[in-house]
Amino acid sequence: MAIMAIPAFLQGSTDLNVSGPNIIASFEIFGITIRFTETIVLEWIVMAVILGLCVFLTRNLKVNGVSKRQVIAEMAVEAITNLVRDTMGKSWLGFTPYIATIFCFSIFGSLLSLTGLRAVTSDFSVLATWAAITFILITATKIRFGGVGGYLKGFLDPIPVMLPINILSEVATPVAMALRHFGNIAGGSIIMGLVYFGLTGLSHLVKLQIPILTIGIPAVLSLYFDLFSDFMQAFIFIMLTMVFISNAAPPEDETQTA
Amino acid sequence: MGFLSIDLGTILFTLINTLILFFGIKHFLFQPVNKILEERRQAVDKTMQDAEDARTRAEQAEAEYAEKLADAKEESAEILRNATRKAQRRSDEIVTQAKEEAAGILQQNRDELEREMRRAESQLRSEVAELAVLAAEKVVEREINPEDHARLIDEFIDSVGDVQ
Numbered sequence: 001m002a003i004m005a006i007p008a009f010l011q012g013s014t015d016l017n018v019s020g021p022n023i024i025a026s027f028e029i030f031g032i033t034i035r036f037t038e039t040i041v042l043e044w045i046v047m048a049v050i051l052g053l054c055v056f057l058t059r060n061l062k063v064n065g066v067s068k069r070q071v072i073a074e075m076a077v078e079a080i081t082n083l084v085r086d087t088m089g090k091s092w093l094g095f096t097p098y099i100a101t102i103f104c105f106s107i108f109g110s111l112l113s114l115t116g117l118r119a120v121t122s123d124f125s126v127l128a129t130w131a132a133i134t135f136i137l138i139t140a141t142k143i144r145f146g147g148v149g150g151y152l153k154g155f156l157d158p159i160p161v162m163l164p165i166n167i168l169s170e171v172a173t174p175v176a177m178a179l180r181h182f183g184n185i186a187g188g189s190i191i192m193g194l195v196y197f198g199l200t201g202l203s204h205l206v207k208l209q210i211p212i213l214t215i216g217i218p219a220v221l222s223l224y225f226d227l228f229s230d231f232m233q234a235f236i237f238i239m240l241t242m243v244f245i246s247n248a249a250p251p252e253d254e255t256q257t258a
Numbered sequence: 259m260g261f262l263s264i265d266l267g268t269i270l271f272t273l274i275n276t277l278i279l280f281f282g283i284k285h286f287l288f289q290p291v292n293k294i295l296e297e298r299r300q301a302v303d304k305t306m307q308d309a310e311d312a313r314t315r316a317e318q319a320e321a322e323y324a325e326k327l328a329d330a331k332e333e334s335a336e337i338l339r340n341a342t343r344k345a346q347r348r349s350d351e352i353v354t355q356a357k358e359e360a361a362g363i364l365q366q367n368r369d370e371l372e373r374e375m376r377r378a379e380s381q382l383r384s385e386v387a388e389l390a391v392l393a394a395e396k397v398v399e400r401e402i403n404p405e406d407h408a409r410l411i412d413e414f415i416d417s418v419g420d421v422q
Contacts, residue, residue: 020259026267035267037259043275050279054286061294063301070294077291097284105279125268129276132269186261 016197018190021123039123046108046120087239088246095245102130103238110185110230113192114222121233122186124178131174134241138173141248177240181233188225195221386418387411 021038028034057073066074080103084096109120120126142151155166195218203211259265390411 018261020261020263021268023259032266034270035259035265036271037265037268039268040271040275043272047275047279047282051282051286054283058287058290061290063294063297073287073291074295077288077295097288098280100288101276101280101283104283105276123268124262125265126272128264129269129272133273133276182262 042120050104087242099238106234122189124182127178127182131178135174137245138248145249181237184229184233188229
């Protein structure tokens with residue numbers, strides 16, 4: 001049917017496959033298979049971008065007569081510091097670099113989908129890792145303020161019958177966080193894939209050899225599914241992390257009087 | 259790999275990557291920026307402190323000058339008082355001296371006048387005596403002895419004095 005050959009990159013999205021990250025290599029250590037996936041390489045790209053940006057922005061810092069770069073760096077640091085102070089309280093400011101790390105990693109990892117690569121955050125293992133870190137921090141905070149006994153006794157509150165529900169809610173916290181983030185980003189990428197695939201099919205249906213319909217229309221949807229959703233999910237993830245960790249400790253005025 | 263799958267390798271590497279990024283962001287972003295922010299805060303504090311110090315110093319200097327000014331005024335008044343007193347004393351001395359001098363001169367003149375008067379009196383007396391002797395010689399045409407002579411003169415003078 002096609003008289004002239006159309007280059008592959010102009011043919012649009014001709015197939016739709018929903019799959020996880022590709023496995024680049026796998027090796028065995030102590031009988032356990034360790035897979036080295038696409039996601040890790042993408043993480044390295046994201047890390048290189050973030051750290052490069054950090055080094056670039058903080059080059060040649062001055063006390064007076066600051067450059068635009070330095071203003072951006074200072075604003076970023078002050079914004080995240082203020083967010084942590086307002087959400088968690090003054091005594092939790094040590095968490096600021098970690099919160100900033102997750103925030104940057106999540107945003108840049110999600111925005112990676114704009115370049116056509118897989119988003120780092122559409123791999124559930126990544127979100128599971130971050131949620132696990134949050135869970136560990138929550139548990140560590142509870143043990144730090146209540147002791148191991150206090151932590152275990154907390155599962156029997158307010159009545160011992162609540163034990164299964166308490167355990168469930170404890171586990172549900174990180175699982176919900178990870179699934180929410182993963183679902184939004186991965187779901188968004190699936191929807192965008194569907195949109196491209198559908199518009200390509202529609203273009204062919206109206207006898208357009210080159211899928212012109214895929215120009216412009218997906219960008220509108222991409223504003224929500226990529227930009228807005230990415231920022232939103234990163235923000236929600238760090239907010240939940242901060243709130244859960246600071247809630248794991250008794251209120252500030254109680255710790256002062258105790 | 260499945261779309262929704264949990265992979266141990268990915269978790270492990272992601273954990274390591276997250277830690278590396280954490281330390282990277284801490285070291286390359288937070289530490290330098292917070293250091294600069296702290297330095298700026300200290301610089302602002304120092305400037306404020308310096309301004310406060312300068313103000314305190316200025317106030318001290320002002321008080322010092324006011325005190326000095328008051329001292330100087332008092333001193334000048336003292337000097338003026340001393341000078342006035344000295345001048346007064348000096349003028350009193352001069353007046354007293356002048357008075358004394360004047361009194362001395364007056365006394366001297368008075369003495370001299372008296373002496374003059376006395377001398378004139380004695381001179382007059384001798385001249386009158388001589389005149390009387392001459393007149394008497396002419397009258398009596400003879401020599402009278404000195405005793406009578408003296409007695410006559412005295413009588414004459416006394417009578418002249420009475421007339422006066």
